[in-house]
Amino acid sequence: MTAAYIGLGSNLEQPDQQIANAIRELGALPDTRLIAASSLYQSAPVGPQDQPDFINAVALIETALTPLTLLDQLQCLEQQAGRVRLRHWGERTLDLDILLFGNEHVQHPWLTVPHKEMKNRAFVLLPLTEIAPDLRLPCGNTVASLLALLPAQAVTRLPRQHTN
DSSP states (O other), X not given: OEEEEEEEEEOSSSHHHHHHHHHHHHTTSTTEEEEEEOOOEEEOOSSOSSSOOEEEEEEEEEESSOHHHHHHHHHHHHHHTTOOOOSTTOOOSOEEEEEEETTOOEXXXXXXXXXXXXXXXXXXXXXXXXXXXXXXXXXXXXXXXXXXXXXXXXXEEOOOOOOO
């Protein structure tokens, strides 16, 4: 089993519910179990600014799937949530990214791991730091040290929702 960190994002059709559903579905993937999930975080879009703010989270899973098989499974979850790619960095019902897959480096036309933009995004590093404060990336840096290097970004941790 390999530990993998998954970035989740949504800004359409009840984004907080989209993320909650996706976190549950991650634990139901074949040969995979959910280990932890962060709080939800709200941030402005990275791309075009004429879209709603995003809700983001990070989940830790353990999986026996290969990185490309996991990517296929994540894309199936995105499609089930009604994802349509209208424009680059545009609005979406669900976006699932493999941030880290063990200590592996993956260079494939469809997948780059570690995720090439994660070091630049507080909406990834904040939830990642929440669930794995001592995590070291394959480059040797901790997520906390990378977060400290970022310029200020408006990211708000949302209160935890309690469910019965």
